[in-house]
Amino acid sequence: MMHIIVCVKMVMDPEMPFSVFKVDPESNKPIVPDGTSAVLSTFDECALEAALRIKDGQDCKITALSLGAELPKSLLQKLYALGADEVIGIEAPEFEHLDAFSTANALTRAIEKIGDFDLVFMGRQSADWEAGLVWAGVAEALQLPSVSLVREATPGDGKVTAVRCVSDGIEAVEADMPALLTFTSEVGEIRFCSLKDMMKAKKKKIVKWSAADIGFETVERMQLKTLFVPEMPVVDCQIIEGDDDGEKGRRLARALADQGLL
Amino acid sequence: MEDREILEVDVLFVGAGVASLSGALHLMNRIHDHNETVASGGGKPLEDISVAVLEKGAYVGAHNLSGAVMIPDALKALVPDAEKTAPLEAEVASEDVLFLTRDRALRFPITPPFLQNHGAYVISLSRLTQWLGDLAEESGVDIFPGFAGTEVLYEGRRVKGVRTGDKGVDEEGRPKSTFEPGIDLHAKVTVFGEGTRGSLAKTLIRKHRLNAGRNAETYIVGVKEVWEVPEGRIEPGKVMHTAGYPLKPDTYGGGFVYGMGGNRVTIGLIVGLDYRDPAMDPHREFQKFKLHPRMAGLLAGGRLLQYGAKTAPVGGYFAIPELAVDGGLLVGDSAHLFNSQKIKGIHTAQHSGMLAAETILEALLADDFSQSRLAGYPSRLLAGDAGRELYRARNFHQAFHRGLYWGVLRGGVQYLLGGRDWNKRLYTTPDSESLEAMHAVYGTADPTDEQTGDISYDGELTFTREADNYYSGVSHEENQPCHLQVRDRQICVTTCWETYRSPCTRFCPAKVYEMRLDEETQQRELVVNFTNCLHCKTCDVKDPFDNITWVPPEGEGGPKYTMV
Numbered sequence: 001m002m003h004i005i006v007c008v009k010m011v012m013d014p015e016m017p018f019s020v021f022k023v024d025p026e027s028n029k030p031i032v033p034d035g036t037s038a039v040l041s042t043f044d045e046c047a048l049e050a051a052l053r054i055k056d057g058q059d060c061k062i063t064a065l066s067l068g069a070e071l072p073k074s075l076l077q078k079l080y081a082l083g084a085d086e087v088i089g090i091e092a093p094e095f096e097h098l099d100a101f102s103t104a105n106a107l108t109r110a111i112e113k114i115g116d117f118d119l120v121f122m123g124r125q126s127a128d129w130e131a132g133l134v135w136a137g138v139a140e141a142l143q144l145p146s147v148s149l150v151r152e153a154t155p156g157d158g159k160v161t162a163v164r165c166v167s168d169g170i171e172a173v174e175a176d177m178p179a180l181l182t183f184t185s186e187v188g189e190i191r192f193c194s195l196k197d198m199m200k201a202k203k204k205k206i207v208k209w210s211a212a213d214i215g216f217e218t219v220e221r222m223q224l225k226t227l228f229v230p231e232m233p234v235v236d237c238q239i240i241e242g243d244d245d246g247e248k249g250r251r252l253a254r255a256l257a258d259q260g261l262l
Numbered sequence: 263m264e265d266r267e268i269l270e271v272d273v274l275f276v277g278a279g280v281a282s283l284s285g286a287l288h289l290m291n292r293i294h295d296h297n298e299t300v301a302s303g304g305g306k307p308l309e310d311i312s313v314a315v316l317e318k319g320a321y322v323g324a325h326n327l328s329g330a331v332m333i334p335d336a337l338k339a340l341v342p343d344a345e346k347t348a349p350l351e352a353e354v355a356s357e358d359v360l361f362l363t364r365d366r367a368l369r370f371p372i373t374p375p376f377l378q379n380h381g382a383y384v385i386s387l388s389r390l391t392q393w394l395g396d397l398a399e400e401s402g403v404d405i406f407p408g409f410a411g412t413e414v415l416y417e418g419r420r421v422k423g424v425r426t427g428d429k430g431v432d433e434e435g436r437p438k439s440t441f442e443p444g445i446d447l448h449a450k451v452t453v454f455g456e457g458t459r460g461s462l463a464k465t466l467i468r469k470h471r472l473n474a475g476r477n478a479e480t481y482i483v484g485v486k487e488v489w490e491v492p493e494g495r496i497e498p499g500k501v502m503h504t505a506g507y508p509l510k511p512d513t514y515g516g517g518f519v520y521g522m523g524g525n526r527v528t529i530g531l532i533v534g535l536d537y538r539d540p541a542m543d544p545h546r547e548f549q550k551f552k553l554h555p556r557m558a559g560l561l562a563g564g565r566l567l568q569y570g571a572k573t574a575p576v577g578g579y580f581a582i583p584e585l586a587v588d589g590g591l592l593v594g595d596s597a598h599l600f601n602s603q604k605i606k607g608i609h610t611a612q613h614s615g616m617l618a619a620e621t622i623l624e625a626l627l628a629d630d631f632s633q634s635r636l637a638g639y640p641s642r643l644l645a646g647d648a649g650r651e652l653y654r655a656r657n658f659h660q661a662f663h664r665g666l667y668w669g670v671l672r673g674g675v676q677y678l679l680g681g682r683d684w685n686k687r688l689y690t691t692p693d694s695e696s697l698e699a700m701h702a703v704y705g706t707a708d709p710t711d712e713q714t715g716d717i718s719y720d721g722e723l724t725f726t727r728e729a730d731n732y733y734s735g736v737s738h739e740e741n742q743p744c745h746l747q748v749r750d751r752q753i754c755v756t757t758c759w760e761t762y763r764s765p766c767t768r769f770c771p772a773k774v775y776e777m778r779l780d781e782e783t784q785q786r787e788l789v790v791n792f793t794n795c796l797h798c799k800t801c802d803v804k805d806p807f808d809n810i811t812w813v814p815p816e817g818e819g820g821p822k823y824t825m826v
Binding site: 013015016017019020033034035036037074188189190191192193194195196198199202237 | 737
């Protein structure tokens with residue numbers, strides 16, 4: 001049976017109004033405002049959806065893996081409700097504000113501990129720091145072939161075919177499994193979970209590992225110098241009208257070109 | 263309609279507000295107590311009782327907004343150490359009642375007793391609700407955020423549950439690739455705690471004529487912001503209520519300012535939706551309120567953190583519908599259990615939820631969920647503290663029908679007489695009927711900005727509705743059917759435009775409604791920007807033709823409140 005490990009980060013809801021977001025200038029760290037709830041990182045949802053689509057068509061086990069200083073139980077349960085077969089949460093205070101190298105190290109150790117797998121899926125980048133580095137670190141450490149910016153993956157016969165989004169179109173590549181793939185928003189939106197699945201998910205056991213369980217060590221190589229919230233730019237909203245989408249598109253392009261933005 | 267998947271629970275609460283959550287948590291506690299008593303003394307334990315709560319917001323607390331100063335009596339009864347553990351901003355430390363003119367503030371020599379808040383707390387209802395949700399989950403309640411109840415399910419006249427909304431439906435009503443059909447949740451008893459102007463409660467009340475012989479429901483809308491201000495500007499627990507400017511004397515309402523923790527202040531304006539002026543724009547009046555020197559001074563150098571709006575029911579005692587039907591109960595704002603004299607409904611909502619839980623426990627033990635068994639809840643409620651309090655305020659809001667000065671006098675007399683008025687019972691009319699024609703108010707169908715009191719917004723102290731709305735965190739899936747159902751769009755461009763100049767474009771605090779004029783054809787058209795909707799329900803209440811019906815959009819849509 002195919003086994004896919006999907007790495008899912010939990011991030012501060014990027015749709016919260018920016019006004020509630022604050023940075024502590026002393027420690028250079030973002031302050032999570034009271035009452036804001038975390039969400040699954042957008043591109044990681046795409047990765048999970050891609051895995052679920054594979055599972056829709058064949059016998060497949062999906063392990064959802066999440067790592068962080070605090071992992072809300074409701075989100076871990078949501079991973080079950082969406083269709084993961086096993087959910088592993090690795091929670092440790094030292095996972096707060098890890099750099100990409102340390103995160104890659106932790107995920108590598110966790111994936112090694114899970115053991116047997118055919119594919120590792122990740123989002124192209126996280127919805128909070130958006131560095132887009134971790135996948136490369138994990139692929140390198142695990143010596144896996146890796147394909148980035150994938151919108152569709154079709155595994156079969158020891159190989160996986162991945163359709164990549166590139167700047168001027170798409171590109172299909174084939175890689176030997178096990179392999180690591182990162183997904184883009186072109187996958188499309190993640191499915192909804194049904195209320196019944198949510199109810200069942202509440203009864204499922206979440207596997208909890210500690211930092212020691214995976215033998216985590218910090219390998220911090222990047223240091224944050226400053227972090228600040230930029231001044232809000234003045235937004236001048238202009239609505240482009242047109243009879244149909246094509247017309248609207250042309251007018252939009254013209255308007256952007258007129259302002260030297262295109 | 264095709265058959266839906268069915269899920270059975272024992273007790274279902276619709277809407278995760280303070281009424282439902284207090285009820286669900288109290289029920290779990292009472293079941294626990296009962297089983298302990300049974301274990302030592304014999305009897306039948308209640309095992310594996312499933313209690314579920316549906317919530318349309320993305321998370322518990324996302325759609326909960328109030329002033330708010332809360333009387334903690336119910337909360338303390340529910341969670342004995344709440345004063346230590348609950349997210350309360352500050353105990354009320356000092357209070358003022360001010361009468362505002364455009365640039366002056368006159369302090370009332372005394373604070374009217376019903377506005378005295380000693381022992382009460384300034385809170386963020388959104389935060390408190392979130393906290394109560396966590397406690398309820400710990401006690402074994404299953405909460406489902408992101409799922410809206412969209413239809414009441416009946417078996418004959420008995421309520422047997424609710425249907426949840428379909429997800430992944432496009433604007434034409436066709437299933438998208440993500441389509442997930444709603445399910446039928448069946449319960450022995452369904453508790454409607456959807457908050458103010460509950461969309462299912464409304465259909466239930468109509469179907470069963472639960473408001474027969476009652477006063478018409480009537481509402482206020484509160485528009486508010488939370489600001490961060492320079493240190494020392496306002497003490498936590500400082501409470502200020504105002505009357506007068508910017509509202510005209512014939513409009514019910516007033517301003518409020520509460521000091522929260524962390525150098526934050528909550529500031530807002532309440533407007534009675536029985537107003538008559540079709541040019542009224544509650545959001546604009548609130549912006550003007552902030553321009554008063556007293557408020558402007560308070561906010562100077564600060565920054566806006568969050569914006570929100572919500573209606574609240576002020577019809578009072580005589581507007582409370584029948585609260586029990588076969589298989590169903592109404593609690594909190596959905597049951598009109600709001601004290602308009604104190605302008606408070608959190609504690610009454612909590613009382614109602616907890617008393618509903620007491621009755622549900624009895625019903626579970628007797629395995630009887632008939633109206634006659636469930637009627638124990640309204641009896642308990644009306645005979646209890648909450649009921650007595652609402653009874654004393656029974657004529658209060660109605661007294662303001664002829665304006666502020668008259669209302670203050672008459673409301674004051676009522677207070678001294680324990681709620682008695684020279685008429686035994688003052689009646690109300692629905693808010694949708696109170697508007698006067700633009701011409702009747704201004705002598706012209708197109709009053710000038712000066713006449714209506716329009717202002718321009720500076721983006722620092724005052725904000726347009728679009729700008730403010732951004733601070734509510736509101737979002738909805740764009741490609742879905744419009745959840746603001748306009749029955750007859752012809753009225754909008756004919757009678758409504760001619761008589762009132764489209765009041766929906768002003769009463770909505772989120773600028774959902776816009777009239778567009780086609781330059782070429784000179785045809786007007788109503789545009790409904792439903793993705794802006796803050797779920798405040800003003801349109802459902804105030805539209806002069808009852809032309810707008812608010813139904814729940816796809817689950818998770820709506821504001822994302824955290825501190826209002």
